Structures are given as C-alpha cells and as structure tokens.
Amino acid sequence: MFRLTILFLTLHFLAFSKQIDVCKNCTQTNIQSAxxxxxxxxxxxxxxxxxxxxxxxxNKPLTLKGEKGTIVDGQKKGYILKIEANHVTVSGLHLKNVGMSFTKDFSAIHVYKAKNFKIENCTLEAVFFGMLIEKSNTGLIKNNVVSGEGTQEITSGNGIHLWHCNNVVVENNHCHNVRDGIYFEFVTDSKVLNNLSNHNLRYGLHFMFSNHDTYNDNTFRENGAGVAVMFSKFIHMERNVFEKNWGTASYGLLLKEIYDAEIINNRFEGNTIAINIEGSTRVNYFNNILKGNGWGVKVAGACYKNVFEHNSFSSNAFDVSYNSKMNDNSFNENYWGDYTGYDLNKDGIGDVPHRPVKLFSYIVNRTPETIVLLRSLFVDIINFSEKVSPVFTPDDLVDEKPLMSFK
Amino acid sequence: MLKIMKYSFFDLIRSRWSFVYFGFYFLLGMTLLFLNNDVSKAIITMMNIIVVLTPLIGTIFGVMYYYNSKEFTELLMAQPLKRSTIFLGQYFGLALSLAGSLVLGLGIPFAIYGVVGSAALLSFALLLAVGALLTFIFVALAYNIGLANDNKIKGFGIAILMWLFLAVVYDGIFLISLFVFDDYPIDKFSLIASTLNPIDLSRILIILELDISVLLGYTGAVFQQFFGTSLGMIASFGLLFTWVALPIGLIVRQAKRKDF
Known part of the structure; x- marks a missing residue:
C-alpha cells in the first residue's frame, strides 16, 4: 500500500506537474500569487x-523560471526572493534593487534551511547581499552575475554568502562591486570553480572555518584587500589567478591559521603582498607563479612545515620576507629571478644555493619606517653583504637547488 | 657672465667627455627600453641609476673641470671681470652641458619608444627634472670643494667622500637611527631626515610618483600626505632649488675671498 502511494505520488508529480505563467495579461499577474x-x-x-x-x-518545491527580459525590482524594500523549501530551482531571473539595512541581511536571493537548491543564469543587480544561503545543503549556484553599488564596507553586503552549508557548488559566477565577492563561513565539502570576482570593496573571496573545500580556476582581480582565507583545514586551491590587488592594505592571498592545504599552479601578479602567511602549517605550495608583486611570500610567524617547491619568483620587490631568524619551512627547486649563481653541468639546477630573504626585508619587518630607504644604494650594499654571510636572516633558509629557468 | 658661460659650454660640448656622457645615457636608455618594452618599468630602473650616478658624475666632472681650467681662470682674472662672473659662468657652462647630456641622452630614446603619449610622461619628466637638479647641486658642491682646496688630490678625495657620504653613509646613519629609536614616533623624523639629503629627497620624490609607492605602507602615507599634495611637491622642489642656490651662493662668497 505504502509503495503504491509513493508510486501514485511520483506519477502525480510527473504527470500533473503543470506550468503556471505570470505576465501582465495572464491569470497570475504577480509572482507571489502564482x-x-x-x-x-x-x-x-x-x-x-x-x-x-x-x-x-x-515554501514548496518548484521551479521558478524567468523569460529573457524579466526584471524583478525589489524597490530597495527588503529581500526579493526567499527560498524556504527543498528542491527549488531558480533560473533566468534578473533581480535588482535590494533593500539596505543595518539590522537585517537583505539579499536578492535568500535560501534558508533548504536542500537540493539550484540557482542558475540569474543576474542580481544593485544588491545589498546578492545570495545569502544559510544552513542549506547540496546546492548549485551557476552562471550568475552579482553586482552591488556599495561604496563603503559597512553599507554593503557580500555577493555570494554561504553560512553553515554543506556540499554546494559555486561555479562560473561573476561578482563585482560588493563587499566580499564570495564569502564562506562554516561551509564544508564545497567547490568554488571558475568564478570571477573583481572590484569588490573588501575581499574577492573570504572564507573562515570552512574545511575540505576546493577552489579551482577562479580569478580574483583588483579587490580592495584581495583574498582572505582563515581558520580552515584541508583546503585545495588550484589554477587560480590573483592579480592587481594593489593598495597599501592589499593581499593577493592572506592565509591565517590554515592547516594541511594545497596551493598549486596559481598565479599571483601585481599584488602588494602576493601571499601573506601567519600561523599556517603543513601547506604545500607547488608550481605557483609570483611575478611583479611587492612582497612575494611574507611569513609573519608560527608557520611550520610548509613546503615551497617549483614556484617561480620574479620581479618582486621582496621575494620572501621573514620577521624572525626561525625557519621551519622548506624551499626547494624554485626559480628565483634574482638568482646570481651559475650552472656548470647544465642540469638546469644552479650550483650555488640561493638565499631568498634579503636583509632589508628583515629590517623593514622590524622597523617599518625604514621602508623609505627602498631602492637606496646603501640598502643594496647591506643586502649584498648579508647574502655573502647571513647574520640576521634565517641561515637555514636556503634553496639548495634553485632552478635556472622556469618551464 | 653669459660670454664665459657660453665659452665653457661650447668648450665642453666640443670635448669628447660630454659626448661620452651623452652616449652613455643614450645607450643606457636604448638598452633598457629594448630589454623591457615597458616604459614605466624602465623608469624605475633608470631612477636607480640616475639617483646614484648623476651626483657621482657631477661631482667628479665638477672637481676635474675646476682644476683643469685653473690656469685659464687665472688668466681671466687678470682681465677687468668680476670674480663671481667668471666662476658662475664656468659653473653654469659645465652644469648645463652635463644636464643637457642627461636630458637629451635619456630623452631621445624614450621619445623614440613613445613616452610622449603614454601615462608615464609625468614620472619621466620628473625623473629628468630631478636628474638635472642633482647635476646642478653636485657640480656646485664640487666647485666649492675645488675652491676651498688648492691641493688637487685633497680636493678629489674630499669630493668623492662627499658623494659617498650623501649617497651611502647618510642612508646608513639614517637607517641605524631609525632602528635605534624604534620605540619613538619616528615618522616626522624620517620625513625631515630624508628631505635634508638631496639624493634621498629625489629618490622618494620619484618613488612616490611611481606605483611602487604603495609598498611604503603607512610610512608612505605620511610621505604621501606631504609629497602627494601640490604644496608638498612645491616644497620639495623648493628644497632641491635651495640645495642648488646655497652652494652657488657659497661659490660666489668663496670666489670673492679667495687669494689666488
């Protein structure tokens, strides 16, 4: 009997799922009544x-689909769309003008305690928060464009904001001019793929307490403070591009309290600080390109057992900077643009070990005011003498096998 | 004075050293632009060279020219000419020809590679202006050293030491004092200390004009507040001009009092 009921219900869904049109002259003239x-x-x-x-x-499982040219204007009054049921699909809608509030997180699409949601091909414009997904599992957010018009961090929200979610895929979206392009907090087993996040007020991508997540093929460009990754474990970041996060407080990638992560094949170009690491342990950096940044890797302390291999450092003002004499990280077979050694046996590996930490970067870490001596002849001289016989910089921080060329 | 200046100027233009100097900058500019086609990157490299090299060349040329033309100067002094006219004429002749070599030597390659239309025009103009001013400053300083020392060797030695002091030692003392007085608010101090040395002042002026200025962080913010405003720009150029004017005044004073 029970099985029959199920069968009947399924058939009912399949056979009787109907389409309800909404338009000016239809029976249903607004979306809520439909x-x-x-x-x-x-x-x-x-x-x-x-x-x-x-x-x-x-509040029930259904599909909400917009024709091309459909605009839902929230008139800056509150949320636009609230999804509070499982199996909801939203696609092709253009939502704009979300209300701004200091007490409520108004958003264009708010998903709350839902499973199996899908948001595709939507354009969200002039939003406070773009998508706010809370306590939801198993979802897909794909091919959306989210943009805000915030000018200050406190009066703007995030593009795609996930909180307490599990198993969500964020793919092919474009977030710009919001506070944080993509924001994850307590999100596990999720994937962020192929997104573009640029010109955001604060971070292009910001995630905290989010373990076992994958971030591949994303581009983070010209964001106020770059990308911040904090308090997370087992993160995988591959083939991302961090570029032109250029400002006095900008980072390409800021890592704080990160454990067991893989950072592979990424490109960092034109950032004030390409990678800033603090309290991160067992992180592997392989095959990354760091080019034309102010600082390549800035190590702030409590970083243990990190491995840097086959990375390319070139045209950075400081390739690697340390604030102490302690070093527990290994640098091996990297390419260093300012390597001055030679390779007699032509095996592609320099015969003289390379010391990437310059004395001046150590001095600047200790007394930031000394940065005014940047590019002074005196600084070049002390850098050279320190290179010959290290006194202040970690003497075991050596790349024993510097590469002569990169790829 | 103009006549003597013209004479000195053309004398130097005819000599091969001006050409060597011109050729050096010309080749440097060409090679740099050829190697990295990016004009703004080339300007950064150029800055490193100009800030160190123009003072050095200015100093050495100044001292050398003073001692070399000493006999001619004494001959001129037998004529009914004011002493300040003679020395200022020679000084401007020399400084102008050196500055001209620099401006043309770097200007031509950059013009060929199209700096005129690019966004880097302003920083490039600043670079040349600073280079020319540094030449004027250091030639004047060198002339003073020459006037004060009849002993060639001593004069040369002091001139080189002066360059070494301003280009290297000063920064060393500056760095150490920043290091030692770490616990005190030293932003103002570093601002003042860096404006007192023409080489440091020029370096910071150019750095702030380029986008590497964000590396300066919050210390840079203090500098940016000062130099970034048009008032600060005028003030720092005023300081550079003072650095030119003071040694020139000293040349006049020394020339008047010196017993030849």
Missing part, C-alpha cells in the same frame, strides 16, 4: 516584463 496557487513540483514561468515585488517566498 507561487501560492502552484502545487509542489510545478513550474512558475515569469514572462518578460518588470515586476515590482519583494519578499517573494517560495
């Missing part, structure tokens, strides 16, 4: 036109 008459599993199809609606709540 949703309230719809049954579970139905599709609400919104035809082209502008709809002035906000706080639209989806």
């Amino acid at each position: 949703i309230s008459v719809a049954d579970s599993g139905d599709m609400v199809f919104v035809k082209a036109g502008t709809y002035n609606e906000y706080d639209i709540t989806i």
Whole structure:
C-alpha cells in the first residue's frame, strides 16, 4: 500500500506537474500569487516584463523560471526572493534593487534551511547581499552575475554568502562591486570553480572555518584587500589567478591559521603582498607563479612545515620576507629571478644555493619606517653583504637547488 | 657672465667627455627600453641609476673641470671681470652641458619608444627634472670643494667622500637611527631626515610618483600626505632649488675671498 502511494505520488508529480505563467495579461499577474496557487513540483514561468515585488517566498518545491527580459525590482524594500523549501530551482531571473539595512541581511536571493537548491543564469543587480544561503545543503549556484553599488564596507553586503552549508557548488559566477565577492563561513565539502570576482570593496573571496573545500580556476582581480582565507583545514586551491590587488592594505592571498592545504599552479601578479602567511602549517605550495608583486611570500610567524617547491619568483620587490631568524619551512627547486649563481653541468639546477630573504626585508619587518630607504644604494650594499654571510636572516633558509629557468 | 658661460659650454660640448656622457645615457636608455618594452618599468630602473650616478658624475666632472681650467681662470682674472662672473659662468657652462647630456641622452630614446603619449610622461619628466637638479647641486658642491682646496688630490678625495657620504653613509646613519629609536614616533623624523639629503629627497620624490609607492605602507602615507599634495611637491622642489642656490651662493662668497 505504502509503495503504491509513493508510486501514485511520483506519477502525480510527473504527470500533473503543470506550468503556471505570470505576465501582465495572464491569470497570475504577480509572482507571489502564482507561487501560492502552484502545487509542489510545478513550474512558475515569469514572462518578460518588470515586476515590482519583494519578499517573494517560495515554501514548496518548484521551479521558478524567468523569460529573457524579466526584471524583478525589489524597490530597495527588503529581500526579493526567499527560498524556504527543498528542491527549488531558480533560473533566468534578473533581480535588482535590494533593500539596505543595518539590522537585517537583505539579499536578492535568500535560501534558508533548504536542500537540493539550484540557482542558475540569474543576474542580481544593485544588491545589498546578492545570495545569502544559510544552513542549506547540496546546492548549485551557476552562471550568475552579482553586482552591488556599495561604496563603503559597512553599507554593503557580500555577493555570494554561504553560512553553515554543506556540499554546494559555486561555479562560473561573476561578482563585482560588493563587499566580499564570495564569502564562506562554516561551509564544508564545497567547490568554488571558475568564478570571477573583481572590484569588490573588501575581499574577492573570504572564507573562515570552512574545511575540505576546493577552489579551482577562479580569478580574483583588483579587490580592495584581495583574498582572505582563515581558520580552515584541508583546503585545495588550484589554477587560480590573483592579480592587481594593489593598495597599501592589499593581499593577493592572506592565509591565517590554515592547516594541511594545497596551493598549486596559481598565479599571483601585481599584488602588494602576493601571499601573506601567519600561523599556517603543513601547506604545500607547488608550481605557483609570483611575478611583479611587492612582497612575494611574507611569513609573519608560527608557520611550520610548509613546503615551497617549483614556484617561480620574479620581479618582486621582496621575494620572501621573514620577521624572525626561525625557519621551519622548506624551499626547494624554485626559480628565483634574482638568482646570481651559475650552472656548470647544465642540469638546469644552479650550483650555488640561493638565499631568498634579503636583509632589508628583515629590517623593514622590524622597523617599518625604514621602508623609505627602498631602492637606496646603501640598502643594496647591506643586502649584498648579508647574502655573502647571513647574520640576521634565517641561515637555514636556503634553496639548495634553485632552478635556472622556469618551464 | 653669459660670454664665459657660453665659452665653457661650447668648450665642453666640443670635448669628447660630454659626448661620452651623452652616449652613455643614450645607450643606457636604448638598452633598457629594448630589454623591457615597458616604459614605466624602465623608469624605475633608470631612477636607480640616475639617483646614484648623476651626483657621482657631477661631482667628479665638477672637481676635474675646476682644476683643469685653473690656469685659464687665472688668466681671466687678470682681465677687468668680476670674480663671481667668471666662476658662475664656468659653473653654469659645465652644469648645463652635463644636464643637457642627461636630458637629451635619456630623452631621445624614450621619445623614440613613445613616452610622449603614454601615462608615464609625468614620472619621466620628473625623473629628468630631478636628474638635472642633482647635476646642478653636485657640480656646485664640487666647485666649492675645488675652491676651498688648492691641493688637487685633497680636493678629489674630499669630493668623492662627499658623494659617498650623501649617497651611502647618510642612508646608513639614517637607517641605524631609525632602528635605534624604534620605540619613538619616528615618522616626522624620517620625513625631515630624508628631505635634508638631496639624493634621498629625489629618490622618494620619484618613488612616490611611481606605483611602487604603495609598498611604503603607512610610512608612505605620511610621505604621501606631504609629497602627494601640490604644496608638498612645491616644497620639495623648493628644497632641491635651495640645495642648488646655497652652494652657488657659497661659490660666489668663496670666489670673492679667495687669494689666488
């Protein structure tokens, strides 16, 4: 009997799932009323036109689809779309003008305690928060464009904000002009793939307490403070591009309290500090390119057992900077642009070990004011003498096998 | 004075040293631009060279020219000419020809590689202006040293030491004092200390004009507040001009009092 019921219900879904159209001349003229008459599993199809609606709540499993040219204007009054049910798919909508509040996180799409949600091909414009996904599992966020118009950090929200989620894929989205492009907090087993995050007020990508996540093929460009990664374990970052995060407080990648991560094949170009690491342990840096940054790798302390291999450091003002004489990280077979050694046996590996930490970078770490002597002849002289016989910089920080060329 | 200046100027233009100097900068500019086609990157490299080299060349040329033309100077002094006219004429002749070599030697290659339309024009103009001013400053200082010392060897020695002091030792003392007085607010101090040395002043002026200035961090912010404003720009150029004017005044004073 029970099985029969299930079968019947499934058939009911398959056979009787219907499409409800929304347009100026249809029976349903606004989206909220269409949703309230719809049954579970139905599709609400919104035809082209502008709809002035906000706080639209989806409380049953259905598909909400927009025709090309559909605009939902929230008139800056609150949330636009609230998803509070499982199996909801939203696609092709253009949502704009989300309300701004100091007490509520108004967002264009708010997903709360939902499973199996899907948000695709949507354009979110002039948002406070773009997508706010809370306590939800198993979702897909794909091909969306999120943009804000914030000018200050406190009066703007995040593009794609995930909080307490699990198993979500964020793919092919473009976030710009919001506070943090993509924000993860307590998000596990999720993937961030192929996104572009640029011109955001604070971070392009910001994640905390989010373990076992993968970040591949993303581009983070010209964000106020670059990318910040904190208090997370088992992170995998591959083939990302961090570029032009250039400002007095900008980082390409800021790592704080990160354990057991893999940072592979990324490119860092034109950042004030390409990688800033603090309290991170057992992180592997392989095959990354660091080019034309102010600082290549800035090690602030409590970093143990990190491995730097086959990376390319070139045209950075400081390749590697340390603030103490202690070193527990290994540098091996990297390419150093300012390596001055030679390779007699032509095996591609320099015969003279390379010391990447310059005395001046140590001095600058101790007394930041001394940076005004940048590019002074005196600094070149002391750097040279320190290189010949290290006194202040970690004497075991040596790349024994510097590469003569990179790829 | 103009006549003597013209004479000195053309004398130097005819001599091969001006050409060597011109050729050196010309080749340098060409090679740098050829190696990295990026004009703004080339300007950074150029800055390193100009800030160290123009003072050195200015100093050595100044002292050398003074001692070499000493007999001619004494001959001129037998004529009814004011002493300040003679020495200032020679000084400007020399300084102008050196500055000209620098400006043309670097200007031509950069013009060929199209600096005129690019965004780097301003920083490049600043670079040349600073280089020319440094030449004027150090030739004047060298002339003073020459006037004060009849002994050639001693004069040369002092001139080189002066360059060494301003280019290297000064920064060393500066660095150590920053290091020692770490616990005190030293932003103001470092600002003042760096404006007192023309080489440091020029270096910082150029760095702030380039986008590597963000590396200066919050210390840079203090500098940016000072130099970044048009007032600061005027003030720092004023300081550089003072650095030119003071030694020139000293030349006049020394020339008047010196017993030849």
